[in-house]
Amino acid sequence: xxxxxxxxxxxxxxxxxxxxxxxxxxxxxxxxxxxxxxxxxxxxxxxxxxxxxxxxxxxxxxxxxxxxxxxxx
Numbered sequence: 001x002x003x004x005x006x007x008x009x010x011x012x013x014x015x016x017x018x019x020x021x022x023x024x025x026x027x028x029x030x031x032x033x034x035x036x037x038x039x040x041x042x043x044x045x046x047x048x049x050x051x052x053x054x055x056x057x058x059x060x061x062x063x064x065x066x067x068x069x070x071x072x073x
Contacts, residue, residue: 003054011046015039018046 019031033039 003051003058007047007051007054010050011043014046014050015042018042 022028022031033042
């Protein structure tokens with residue numbers, strides 16, 4: 001559940017960070033997303049990117065903990 005919330009909020013923040021980078025690189029003064037559908041599409045891509053990263057980190061931590069328990073026993 002925490003992964004979903006973190007990915008949702010992080011995906012939303014990443015949209016604005018990516019927009020700011022485009023503003024700087026291209027010299028634009030504003031960005032038009034073209035409506036809600038393209039904005040939600042970009043947010044969804046960022047959401048799934050972050051969710052997969054968080055899932056990978058969770059699995060890695062669980063395996064690391066299991067390895068430590070095997071080493072101790």
